[in-house]
Structure formats: C-alpha cells, structure tokens
Amino acid sequence: MQPKRWHTREDSGLRLDRELRWWHDGELIDHPNIIEAFNRGVRVGDDGRVTLHFGGDWCFIEVEDAPFRVVAVDVSEGDRLSVRLSDRTAEWLDVNSLGLDDDGVLSVRVKAGRAKARFGRDAQFQVAQHLELDGDTVQLRVGARLEPTPLPARAFG
Numbered sequence: 001m002q003p004k005r006w007h008t009r010e011d012s013g014l015r016l017d018r019e020l021r022w023w024h025d026g027e028l029i030d031h032p033n034i035i036e037a038f039n040r041g042v043r044v045g046d047d048g049r050v051t052l053h054f055g056g057d058w059c060f061i062e063v064e065d066a067p068f069r070v071v072a073v074d075v076s077e078g079d080r081l082s083v084r085l086s087d088r089t090a091e092w093l094d095v096n097s098l099g100l101d102d103d104g105v106l107s108v109r110v111k112a113g114r115a116k117a118r119f120g121r122d123a124q125f126q127v128a129q130h131l132e133l134d135g136d137t138v139q140l141r142v143g144a145r146l147e148p149t150p151l152p153a154r155a156f157g
Contacts, residue, residue: 010017012059014052016042019084020069020118039086042067044115066108068117073126079143081130085110085117093127095147100155129155 007013013025022038023030029035032133041053042061050067051058061067069086073093076082080107081093099116106119106127119127131151132139 007059009059012052012061014038014059015062016050016064018065018118020066031145042087042090042119044111048114050115066107066118068115070106070108070117070123070127071118073123075142076129079145081127081140081142083108083110083117083123095149098140098151099150099152104155105149 015023018021022035029038030120037054038052041058043051043053043058044067045051050061050063052061070083071086074082074084074085081092083093084090091110094109095115097113099107101107106124107116108114108119110117127140130140130142131149132141132146133153133156136153138149138153138156140147140149
C-alpha cells in the first residue's frame with residue numbers, strides 16, 4: 001500500500017505534456033470542461049515558472065515543452081498575423097521567434113517572450129499559407145508585407 005500523497009502548490013501532481021494534454025498523478029485528464037478551465041488558467045511568471053490558476057487557488061505545474069497551443073491564426077487589416085492561444089487570449093505573431101522542432105511542428109514565443117506556444121495542426125496550416133521560400137530564406141508574406149523568418153529553408157525544400 002502506497003502512502004497518501006500530499007499535494008502542495010509546489011508539487012501539485014499536474015503535468016502538461018508535449019502534446020498539451022493534461023495529466024494528474026499519471027492519469028490523463030479527458031473531461032473537456034476541466035481541460036478548458038485548466039487551459040484558461042495557465043500563467044507564466046516573470047521567472048518563466050508556469051502556474052495554474054483555478055478560482056482563488058493556484059499551483060505550479062510541470063510543463064514538458066510548451067504551456068500554450070496556437071489554435072488559430074488571423075490576418076489583420078494592417079497586414080499582420082495574430083495568434084489565438086489555448087488560454088483564449090490573442091497576440092501579434094512574433095515572426096522573429098518562430099521555430100520548428102524535429103517533428104516538424106512550428107512554435108512561437110508568446111506572453112512577452114516568456115513562454116513557448118506550439119502550433120496546433122490547423123493553425124500550422126494557416127500560417128504555412130503565408131510562408132514563401134526565397135533562396136535560403138523562409139519569408140512570411142501577409143498582404144504587401146514580407147518579413148524574413150528564422151525558420152530553416154531545408155525544412156521547406
């Protein structure tokens with residue numbers, strides 16, 4: 001028989017895996033309302049530590065890769081892209097912080113650069129429609145605006 005585990009703010013037993021699935025003490029959380037509430041409660045401190053806020057309570061959570069998912073990409077009238085995140089916030093896409101992991105998943109820095117957000121499949125498709133290969137440079141085109149990205153050209157060739 002295992003001893004009872006005492007959950008604390010520092011050791012909550014909550015984990016967000018690489019695919020942005022929630023776990024508690026090794027058990028997958030699959031209830032959509034809990035997932036939505038947890039996603040909306042994620043915060044990143046100035047020190048980069050990730051917390052979950054729920055009602056008047058909070059705790060630290062373990063994050064395997066990124067605490068946020070880009071769920072959609074929108075084009076503004078000013079030829080800029082914004083990203084909608086899993087916490088139901090939106091912000092301008094920071095083109096200079098785009099990245100590509102070994103699995104081919106795009107990411108971007110969010111929350112004033114304090115956190116990473118992985119693109120969901122639909123959002124990655126949406127932003128990919130704006131990417132162009134120009135020699136060794138991957139550029140982002142939105143309307144008349146064209147910006148170089150740090151993305152590797154070899155991934156698009």
